[in-house]
Amino acid sequence: MKQSEFLKLVMPFKDKVFRVAKRMLVSTEEAEDATQELFLKLWKNKKSISKYKNLEAFAMTVTKNYCLDRLKSKQAGNLKLVHSNYKEKETSLDKKIEAKDSVSKVHEIIENLPEQQKLIIQLRDIEQYEFHEIEEMLNIKQTAIRVSLSRARKTIREELLKQHNYGVS
Template sequence: MTKQDFKHSVFSLSELLFPMVSRMLGSTSKAEDAIQEIMIKLWHKRKQLSKHPNIKGFVVLTARNYCLDLLRKKKVLLEDSSDVLKLVKSTNEHLNLEWEELNSHISTILKTIPEQQKEVFIMRDLDGFDFEEIAAALQIKTSHVRVLLSRARKQISITLEKTYSYERGKY
């Protein structure tokens, strides 16, 4: 793999990786450093990488594994990822309060669902990864990713419905 090929097929994915790495490590500065280290590792493996059938999936998997290794080695405490859930900023203060409340509810719900479902939900709905990329990163089948995502969304939906139905006086 030439320098130009690497730049086009691997380095261009760094923007795609940044939200996931930032969320996993808990800060943007740590994520920037991690992305650099990941790209260096991938550069050293460029000969094997050129033969890989799913380069994008391999890059995502490498980034995820690097972050997990880093967290294990340094025993870094994850900061609350609620900043990831900031969905909408508006000039309307009332609307901002509603979004903050919704973000708070979703953060609480995410703490209660199984880890794999939470990871799939965040990777798909917040980080914007494709099913194939998630499957490659988690080393599971694409159909299993769809099942996990469906279950996570269903659990979030049920819990939110109970919360808001209760607030409206239906329960």
């Protein structure tokens, strides 16, 4: 396999790999390292790439495992979850601040979710993967994925309602 063919296969999901790594590892540098490790591993095994029926799912699985290994090797307690996908144009300063606060609150809530729910929220709601793709990546049945996703969304919704209602029922 030539370099151009390889790049044509792997470049379409490079950003997704980086975002998942960033979500798990928080540090941009660590996420870049994870992305490089994945592409290095794929390049070394370029002859066997064709045997994977879904290269993107395989890449996401490898990335997830690499990130989990990195987290096990460090103290994960001091990691923070930061994600800034939210951008809006032409809004008042008040609206921007309110939106930024809401996004920060959602990220704070996601940070406190169990690891599996956090990863499923990332893959499904942020990266927009289908359930069967998540099933392949995480090796978890679709029903368990749906339950975890439902619980995570419910937790996020309840926590946001608490904040918006100022704790008043």
